[in-house]
Amino acid sequence: MSNPNGLSGLSFAGPATYQILVLGELAANWSDRLAGMSLSIQKGEKGQLQTSLKGKIRDQAELNGVLEALYGLHMSIIKVEQVEDSSESD
Numbered sequence: 001m002s003n004p005n006g007l008s009g010l011s012f013a014g015p016a017t018y019q020i021l022v023l024g025e026l027a028a029n030w031s032d033r034l035a036g037m038s039l040s041i042q043k044g045e046k047g048q049l050q051t052s053l054k055g056k057i058r059d060q061a062e063l064n065g066v067l068e069a070l071y072g073l074h075m076s077i078i079k080v081e082q083v084e085d086s087s088e089s090d
Contacts, residue, residue, distance in 0.1 A: 017085040018063065019054045023076040026051040030073075034066050050078065056085065 020037070028039050037055030044050045057063045063080075070077060 015056055015058050016082050017055065018057050019052060019079075019081045019083045020066070020070070021078040021081075022051050022053070022070055023048060023078055024051065025049045026053075026073070026075065033069055035062055037066065051075075054083070 018037075023044075025041055026039055031037060031039055034053060035055060035057055037053040040052050040054075042050050042052060053066075057066065067077065067080070
């Protein structure tokens, strides 16, 4: 099936590793509610705190659940990116 959005090279057919960046600090104990993604806190370009979430997402429904949970926490989403899983390249 062709991709109607013109995004070549992206596949949403199965699991993939995602990195999500949100504005603000999110406690590590939220990992279980966010599909087990690992969380790390960093400073942004303007010195504000940002939380980076990274982990394997099973499908679009699980990705949507994570994004909805972040929305419910009033976290501003800066970036959602599908990344290569470093554990699979070994």
